[in-house]
Amino acid sequence: MRNAFHDDLATIESTLVEMAQLVSRAMERATTALLTSDLKLxxxxxxxxxRIDEMQHELDDKTLNxxxxxQPVARDLRTLVTSLRMSADLERMGxxxxxxxxxxxxRYPNCAVxxxxxxxxxxxxxxATRIIEKVGKVIDQHDSVGAIExxxxxxxxxKLHRYLLTTMQNGEWPHSIEMTIDITLLGRYYERCADHAVSIAKRVYFLVNGEYATD
Amino acid sequence: MRNAFHDDLATIESTLVEMAQLVSRAMERATTALLTSDLKLxxxxxxxxxRIDEMQHELDDKTLNxxxxxQPVARDLRTLVTSLRMSADLERMGxxxxxxxxxxxxRYPNCAVxxxxxxxxxxxxxxATRIIEKVGKVIDQHDSVGAIExxxxxxxxxKLHRYLLTTMQNGEWPHSIEMTIDITLLGRYYERCADHAVSIAKRVYFLVNGEYATD
Structure with missing residues (x-):
């Protein structure tokens, strides 16, 4: 039974890694679409x-199954519960x-930025793309050093987020209110994406080390 | 054992309800603090x-325990997993x-709004306060009608969120970029809070009815 369980865990983990790859690619392409006003992309x-939402549902069903x-206990149970949380983070990043x-x-054919x-x-x-790729590796390799990095x-x-805010407020911002709102929201989306990645990394750290990373 | 399990479930549910009450109160007081520039509040x-974060940790430890x-299966297992998700939603609303x-x-002593x-x-x-109170009742009474409402x-x-955005963009917005950014972010916080509440309600609906609510 233990072997079957570890096979199941390996499948769950590789699905999480695959989700991270899809999300990373989505973030990369969304940024390109945003900056080049590429409607098709x-x-x-x-x-x-x-597809990302679907993967989360499949993964959660698998995990519950x-x-x-x-009937895992202790560390195995905690690992499965953590997988559920990581899939929720990844889905949100998507x-x-x-x-x-x-x-x-x-904003097409205009550029929001x-x-x-x-x-x-x-x-x-x-x-964002790099941080999500790293998260995939951290999950795949149970890499608590990478998690801290x-x-x-x-x-x-x-820092980039603060740069946006100060640029808009430096007294020389010539753009419309609509653009100000767009930039504020876009900045928040990227920042939240990184927050979720950090949250996943912290979960992996906890699983590997049995304690929370100190800041 | 089944009785002990149902006692445990009842404890978990009442903690979720208590969390909802705290979050609802937090949202009410945050709004008052915002609108009256009440620094102390x-x-x-x-x-x-x-305290809300702490409750989530305690509740999650209890649920894992x-x-x-x-060793619940089927519906009981799903209920516990759903509790973990609801506590995460409530924590985020906090x-x-x-x-x-x-x-x-x-912005003190100025008012951001x-x-x-x-x-x-x-x-x-x-x-926001009402929706969170309702969520508490929906959890407490397994109320799938309330969940849909x-x-x-x-x-x-x-609608209120759209009103903010159109007011800022109607061409007569005389306020600073800083205020535009603040209003954009504040609007998003309230909107996301309601989204999380709806997400909890959908989870309860699913638990009660074994299927997703149709929109």
Whole structure:
């Protein structure tokens, strides 16, 4: 039975890794769609989000099924419950990519982001994509060192987010209210995405080490 | 054993109801702090959020403990897993009240909300508080009719949220970029709070009826 259980766990973990890959790709493409006003790409990100939602449902059903069949306790039970939480985080990160793509579509053929902020959003997209890729590796390799390193990427995201806010408030922001609202929301989506990644990393750290990472 | 299990479930449910009450109260007080620039009240909401976070941890430990001891299957297992998700939703709703209170504190002694939008935010606070109270009742009474009714409150919140956005964009918005950003974020916090409430209601509906509510 233990072997069957560990096979189940391995399947669950590889699905989580696959979800992370899809979400990372969604975030990368949503950013490209946003910055290049690519309507077709935005539509793709929007419709592909269904696949991420579906994977979460399948994964959660599988996890509940394993719980019911294998009756795990202690660490094994905690691992399964943590998987449920990680799949919820990943699904939400997919939603945030979806929100970004929807905003790109809403402003098409215009670009929601003014030229001077495009480099910052490009960087936010790069950081988001990288942080989600790292999360996939952290899950795959139970890598608690990598989990801690994610904080640095999150700091980079916070810095970019602050840069957006100060740029809008430096007294020389010539853009419309609509654009101000868009940038505020977009900034929040990227920032929340990184927060969820950090939250997953902390869960992995806890599973590996049996204690919370100290900040 | 079954009786012990149902006692455990009842304890878990009553803790969820208690969490909902705390979150509802936090949202009510955060709104008052925001609209009356009440620094002391804002500080209270901020520090009281620790209690909500703590409750989530205690509740999750309890739920895992019940899973390990009672080895539930089928519906009982699903109920426990759903409790974990509801506690995560409630904790996040508490965070959103906390964000509102922090914004109130950041702008003190000024008010983050301009006079003409205060009635709308007052209404958003009322809807948020009501929706969370209803969620508590839905959990307490396994009330799937009440769960569906929550959608109406959510529609009301969406309407108020749209009103904020159109007011800012009607061409006569005389306020600073800072205020535009604040209103955009505040609107999002209230809207997300209602989303989480709807998500809890859907979970209860599923538990009671064994199927998802149709929109």
């Amino acid at each position: 935005a539509e793709e990100v929007i419709s592909d989000d269904d 394993v719980m019911a069949r294998q 939603d945030l990519a979806h929100h970004i793509a929807k905003l790109a579509r809403m 003014p030229e001077e902020l495009r480099p910052a959003f490009k960087d936010m997209g790069v950081v 994610l904080d640095q990427d999150d700091d980079e995201m916070d | 804002a500080e209270e909401v901020i520090s009281d959020d620790d 019940v899973m390990a001891r009672q 965070d959103l009240a906390h964000h509102i209170a922090k914004l109130a504190r950041m 301009p006079e003409e939008l205060r009635p709308a935010f007052k209404d958003m606070g009322v809807v 929550l959608d109406q409150d959510d529609d009301e919140m969406d």
